[in-house]
Amino acid sequence: MPVEAFDDLSALGQEFVDDPYPVYAELRSRGPVHRVRTAASGEFWLVVDHEVGRAALSDPRLSNDIRQSADWADDGGNSIGLNMVQTDPPQHTRLRQLVAKGFTARRIEALRPRVRKIADELVDGLLERGQADLVEAFALPLPLAVICELLGVPAADRKTFHDWYLTSTDFTRPEAAGAAAGAMTGYLAELIAAKREEPGEDLLSALARAMDEDEDRLSPEEMLGMAFLLLVAGYETAANLLSSGVLALLRHPGQLAALRADWSLLDNAVEEMLRYEGPVETTAFRYAKENLTLGGTPVARGDSVAVVLAAASRDPRRFAEPDRFDIRRAAGGHLAFGHGIHRCLGAPLARLEGAVAFRTLLERCPDLALDTDPAALTWRPSLMLRGLHQLPVTVG
Ligand code: HEM
Numbered sequence: 001m002p003v004e005a006f007d008d009l010s011a012l013g014q015e016f017v018d019d020p021y022p023v024y025a026e027l028r029s030r031g032p033v034h035r036v037r038t039a040a041s042g043e044f045w046l047v048v049d050h051e052v053g054r055a056a057l058s059d060p061r062l063s064n065d066i067r068q069s070a071d072w073a074d075d076g077g078n079s080i081g082l083n084m085v086q087t088d089p090p091q092h093t094r095l096r097q098l099v100a101k102g103f104t105a106r107r108i109e110a111l112r113p114r115v116r117k118i119a120d121e122l123v124d125g126l127l128e129r130g131q132a133d134l135v136e137a138f139a140l141p142l143p144l145a146v147i148c149e150l151l152g153v154p155a156a157d158r159k160t161f162h163d164w165y166l167t168s169t170d171f172t173r174p175e176a177a178g179a180a181a182g183a184m185t186g187y188l189a190e191l192i193a194a195k196r197e198e199p200g201e202d203l204l205s206a207l208a209r210a211m212d213e214d215e216d217r218l219s220p221e222e223m224l225g226m227a228f229l230l231l232v233a234g235y236e237t238a239a240n241l242l243s244s245g246v247l248a249l250l251r252h253p254g255q256l257a258a259l260r261a262d263w264s265l266l267d268n269a270v271e272e273m274l275r276y277e278g279p280v281e282t283t284a285f286r287y288a289k290e291n292l293t294l295g296g297t298p299v300a301r302g303d304s305v306a307v308v309l310a311a312a313s314r315d316p317r318r319f320a321e322p323d324r325f326d327i328r329r330a331a332g333g334h335l336a337f338g339h340g341i342h343r344c345l346g347a348p349l350a351r352l353e354g355a356v357a358f359r360t361l362l363e364r365c366p367d368l369a370l371d372t373d374p375a376a377l378t379w380r381p382s383l384m385l386r387g388l389h390q391l392p393v394t395v396g
Contacts, residue, residue: 009383010039017381020281021323024048024311032295038383042071044285044304045294050315050335052295053307058340062286062305063088069287070302082225085233085284085342092341098218099226100345102206108349111146115353118145119360126395127364131371134391135243142357143238146349147231152195152202157187165235188227192220203230234346240279240387241270241354246361247377247391248273250370252325259327260362269327270354274313275334276325281310281386283338309335310386367396 009016016023027034032049047053056062065088066072084095122138129137140162148158164187167173167180192208199205204227211218218226249256249269259265285304292299299305313334314322320329337344344350362368371392378389 007034007036008038009036014378014381018377018379020310020386021314024308024314028311028315031297033297033299041285041304041383044306045297045299046282047294047305047307048311048315049295050312050318053309053312053335054339056286056294056305056307057283057335057338057342059292061289061292063289064092064284064286064342066285066287068289068302069285069304070300071304082221083229084226085229089341095218095222095226096341096345098210099203099207099230101210102203103345103349105348107150107203108352111150111349112352112356114149115142115146115356116360118142118149119357120364123360123364126361130396131392131394134246134393135239135388136390138357138361139239139242139246139391140235142242143235143353146238146353147234150203150234150349151227151230152200152204153191153231161187161231165232169236184231185224185228188231189220189224192223192227230346233344234349236385236387237279237346238350238353240385241273241350242357243388243391244277244279244386245270245273245354245358246368246393247370247374247388248277248325249358249362250368250393251374255325255327256362260366263359265327266355266359267351268329268331270351270358271331271334272325272327272329273354274336275319275331276313277386278310278313278334278336279386280336280338280384281308282383283307283309284342284384306383307335309338365395367394369394369396 012023027046028048032047032052034046034048035043036046037043047056064086066086084092084099087095119142122142126132126137132138144158144162148155148161153161161184164180164184168177168184170177192204195202195205195208196212199208207218207223207226211220211223249259255269259269283306285306288299288301288303288305291301294305313319313336316322318333337347337350371394377391380387380389
């Protein structure tokens with residue numbers, strides 16, 4: 001097939017959404033960098049190779065600040081530059097350091113028993129029902145409860161939060177999506193104000209202290225951007241790891257049996273799930289600050305570049321037989337958490353959630369099985385996130 005057949009990714013439809021890997025493999029066989037377009041984002045460069053992708057993510061000539069984009073039009077909006085994914089040093093360094101202070105290994109590790117309890121409660125519900133959509137009944141509620149606990153969002157508000165989140169990411173209903181995002185922001189602003197009045201042990205309270213005490217104070221807008229980012233970055237991503245990971249195991253019974261027989265394989269199995277079916281398909285856009293060459297391809301100043309992490313993690317020059325799911329392979333070096341200064345800040349938490357969730361689910365449900373033909377499963381239509389709509393299972 002000619003490369004042009006792939007240049008409009010939106011036109012590839014649900015078949016590409018459900019299984020993008022053959023398209024990425026075909027593109028990769030022709031070169032590391034390609035000009036593509038989508039209905040939502042216009043034209044941009046797509047990097048599909050591990051080495052070039054990794055280099056691009058640590059290249060200071062590629063900016064995360066949309067004001068470097070040739071398409072940037074200043075509409076007077078003031079929301080830019082308030083969250084760390086959209087900023088460059090030194091602003092990025094400052095924002096990241098402030099949150100990293102509250103995101104300590106100790107605070108993460110302290111969550112382990114809570115994650116186990118949340119997983120246990122969800123599995124109780126699954127066992128009672130015998131049959132469920134694992135996305136709705138396990139994969140989504142677990143990370144939501146964890147992130148809400150970490151941030152200090154009261155348990156009673158989580159259901160509302162979940163509904164807002166789903167509506168705010170529904171691109172088929174832009175008005176409702178905007179209203180839900182607005183409601184979420186309003187709620188967070190009130191919550192932050194409450195934490196400043198009466199701080200607790202949670203991360204929002206720690207950040208709220210940084211608003212008042214640190215030399216490098218967080219402005220109220222930055223604080224809001226941070227809370228919003230943490231919630232969004234830590235929710236659907238981790239949910240996708242759980243549902244895609246369970247699917248990979250159920251579709252590879254030999255691997256599942258090996259894991260059940262030897263739990264010391266668990267941490268590496270999580271790495272392999274991240275490599276094989278990573279929750280983030282494509283990074284946020286980078287914008288060329290100057291004319292440059294990427295993997296031999298000239299990229300003009302102001303052009304947008306996205307690295308396909310899902311393609312980099314299946315690059316045969318980095319991983320032998322990349323389409324084979326193998327929980328014993330050396331999966332480290334995958335790019336599922338990105339690379340460079342924007343590398344995922346929540347990776348230790350995501351790994352902990354994965355390990356605890358998979359072990360709890362598999363130990364307590366020895367007869368867990370798919371309740372549908374795998375060919376009938378569909379994936380959410382997003383170039384950025386890769387996750388299943390539903391995962392029907394029987395539980396026993
Ligand atoms: C399996 C689950 C997760 C995956 C696969 C994942 C993946 C990623 C990736 C690929 C990036 C970099 C994006 C880019 O360079 O454009 C990123 C950034 C980030 N992630 Fe995660 N993430 C996960 C879970 C989490 C969790 C649980 C949290 C926090 C609660 C989190 C917080 C963040 C933050 C704050 C950033 C921005 C870092 C920066 O710009 O410096 N992530 N994540």
